[in-house]
Amino acid sequence: MAGAIALGGVFLIGTLWYHLVEGWSLEDAAYMTVITLATVGYGETHPLGNRGRLFTIALILLGVINLGYIVNRFTEAVIQGYFQQGIRLQQQRRLMESLLEHYIICGFSRTGRQIAKEFRAEGVSFVVIDSELESVQRAQIEGYTVYQGDATLDDTLLKVGIERAICIVAALPSDAENLYTVLSAKTLNPKIRAIARASTEEALQKLQRGGADAVISPYITGGRRMAAAALRPQVLDFVDGILTGADRQLYMEEFLLDPALCPFVGQTLQRAKLRSQTGALVLAIRRNDGTLIGGPTGETVLMPGDTLICMGTAEQLRDLNQLLGPIRSQKLRKPRNG
Template sequence: MATPSTSSRRRGLLLGTASGRDAIRRIAVAVTLLALVTAVGTVGYVALGFGVLDAMYQTVTTVATVGFREVRPLDDTGQVFTMVLIVLGVGTVLYNLGVLLEGVTEGHLREHLRRRRMDRDIARLRDHVIVCGYGRVGRSATRQLVDTGHAVVVVDSDASRLEGVTEPHVLGDAARDETLLEAGIEHARALICALASDAETMYATLSARALRPDLVIISRARTVDSKDKLVLAGATRAVNPQLIGGRRMASFALYADVAEFLDEVMHEDDLDFRIEQVRLGDHSPLAGRTVGEADIPGLCGAQLLAVRLPRKGAFLPTPSPGTALAPGATLIVFGSPEQVGVLRSAAGT
């Protein structure tokens, strides 16, 4: 069951969205009414004997009440028609001005145009990462992804959390298909789900897996018991931050140099070398060869640390020269971005 704060955030989201759409709808109605009054006035003056251009000119000057002279003298019928047109036209113009002023001052029109631009930016993204939930874990994940040069789309149902976010973002429920599609899940490379509760994270994980069976989904588990349930729901991996934090603290206590080295090569932006993963494509010239024949250090200069067998198979640390490299296998290497780039080209990815 949703908490009162969650329910109020959702109501605020729905009201804000409805208000923006209602403002755009009112502007469309106002412009349509103005066009209709102009058309009726033009047709009426044509029926009174005016030419088409003269009829349109007379209509516009009448509706705008600018006080120019009449194009031609009017009989009694023409005067009555003009008076009716003035009443209808002035009312329509005032309504247009009021609606436009309201849309601009309340920010609905500006927000609508900004949202349209952001939607176009998201639609052009490819291989980005979707971060669902912009709490402490979501913000930390977003910062790390952006710092390492990856495109990110943030999803959250709380508008206050998205204030000041510079990355593309979507305001909505991450468990809804339309929200995930708006975030570009069809072209994403991965999704990180860190919502307020395990239940919300599980629903969002189920929705994402249904839309993209091949997507990498990393879900945050608030309890150790929920990790297995999230994997069953479709998460590629379920992560418990408290458990990982405790293990890292123990690692720093027992193996400080090893832990610090791994921290630097995985997270330090200024370091020239990193640990990276490279997947062998089906048509890679390295596929079907052995580790010795591939000679990764001679090919690109990077060091081969391990090989993971295809389809998320077992890891083979420090593989022997006779280890076969099958298509779909993943190479875990240590090297510079340039070296890894050469290997990716040879791997066909």
């Protein structure tokens, strides 16, 4: 910008000189200034005396200096932009390669933004995928790790480490896109947990058949929660406070029992004394075959592959995690602070 202004100033000075001092017409003065600054060597428009030739020499030097400055700045901008883009791509590639046991959010619409907010509050590692530049920029502004691409493509999922991820959330606006994403994710990583968003009951069933481990319909879930708020408001407030409350004191967590690491497999809850040792309450047990035992008694036996659903304070859950040993496929999430 500064170079262009300077060049314009030199052009104006040259034109006024030839017009006022040499007495040429404005057209001839402007023409002479242009061919002088461009150093094309067409020759003098009108004969010049010594004074005019000295001024022309100075004009040529000023023109060469300004043009050189402009070319240098332009070249520098192009080269820096090229290398900066390369550096950004390299940094992004290294970041994606470093992701391990992370979550993948596909789509950064209103649903995706809320999911990202909850994940950040829980302190888990995650990456956002979206094909829209505006959504990608918004995710970057909010400080999330983001990749611009089509989540339905295998290449995109591979670039965000789908084979090392533990969960993928398909929150794209289209049910068909969510279905393709789940199918691709399950093909590339059969062990990954896939959560999908569905707009209709038909889409919900198709996503379940497509391999989604859990399918959430905002409309169905919203209707149920509104009904629960009307019929059992205190229960809903309590559950919401445990799951998402910013100032909560109680938390819920799940623990997967690994028979090779957990010392309590094969024992009853009464013998394991988890409650007396940590203060955490075992609310339910999900057997390896999918059977759910709600409110297990002291005689309930802990089996290999069981998932304990527990409630307690952050300290109690950390103590329980230490007591059971490193039995989870991921680290115990850091509870959000109030």
